[in-house]
Amino acid sequence: MCSAPYNTTNYHPNSTIAVDSSKNKAYTIREANPADISQITEIYAHYVNFDLCTFEEIAPTIDEMLKRYTDITEQKLPYIVATTDNDMILGYAYAVPHRTRSAYRFTVEDSIYVSPSALRLGIGYALLRELIKLCTLLGHRQMVAVIADCGKQNSIQLHERLGFKRAGLLSSVGYKKQRWINTILMQVALGNGDKTSPNS
Numbered sequence: 001m002c003s004a005p006y007n008t009t010n011y012h013p014n015s016t017i018a019v020d021s022s023k024n025k026a027y028t029i030r031e032a033n034p035a036d037i038s039q040i041t042e043i044y045a046h047y048v049n050f051d052l053c054t055f056e057e058i059a060p061t062i063d064e065m066l067k068r069y070t071d072i073t074e075q076k077l078p079y080i081v082a083t084t085d086n087d088m089i090l091g092y093a094y095a096v097p098h099r100t101r102s103a104y105r106f107t108v109e110d111s112i113y114v115s116p117s118a119l120r121l122g123i124g125y126a127l128l129r130e131l132i133k134l135c136t137l138l139g140h141r142q143m144v145a146v147i148a149d150c151g152k153q154n155s156i157q158l159h160e161r162l163g164f165k166r167a168g169l170l171s172s173v174g175y176k177k178q179r180w181i182n183t184i185l186m187q188v189a190l191g192n193g194d195k196t197s198p199n200s
């Protein structure tokens with residue numbers, strides 16, 4: 001695998017993805033695999049370089065993204081992608097432990113990134129809905145979203161549509177592109193939430 005930092009010069013944000021919405025299923029959601037990581041790295045690099053939604057400021061290498069993917073899947077947490085029939089990655093999502101101390105073990109945190117060429121096609125919604133389903137089946141009880149408050153409604157409204165409620169605001173905890181950024185915390189209960197005890 002290439003270990004050089006990902007170069008965004010070959011990225012074409014204006015190119016359009018051939019999605020046939022009339023078929024009502026222009027993409028497939030499936031588990032990610034290591035072969036997907038180079039396309040995932042490319043999508044993520046766009047948001048690192050050009051957006052405030054991630055607090056990372058230097059786009060990670062493919063090797064680093066592969067390491068993160070391996071860390072997540074070795075913990076038996078879901079890492080999923082939305083793809084076209086010819087395996088073009090349109091978006092990806094994964095869950096990580098919200099915090100590492102053991103009592104947090106039933107609480108996960110989600111991340112979702114949709115290719116800038118495939119926004120507003122329902123892919124983010126489909127990925128988050130599947131992630132919620134998988135984390136619920138795995139026995140997790142709460143899902144938390146930590147969303148950069150940069151004036152955009154996309155992530156907030158996406159999470160609201162899937163039942164997340166606002167749970168807090170952390171002021172000016174990020175500084176990127178010469179501006180202070182708040183984070184909005186959102187949360188949804190999974191399965192029985194706190195109505196019953198978990199298994200262990």
Ligand SMILES: CC(C)(COP(=O)(O)OP(=O)(O)OC[C@H]1O[C@@H](n2cnc3c(N)ncnc32)[C@H](O)[C@@H]1OP(=O)(O)O)[C@@H](O)C(=O)NCCC(=O)NCCS
Nearest residue numbers: 053112113114119120121122123124125153154155157158
């Ligand atoms: C947030 C993000 C994942 C949404 O993905 P998407 O595939 O474009 O979203 P969808 O088409 O599935 O939209 C689902 C809902 O989200 C909300 N939404 C999505 N984009 C929106 C926008 N630009 N403005 C307002 N609401 C928006 C809407 O409620 C939408 O439902 P609707 O289309 O019926 O109105 C995508 O914008 C993205 O990857 N952003 C950068 C990364 C990011 O911020 N990730 C979240 C970090 S946790």
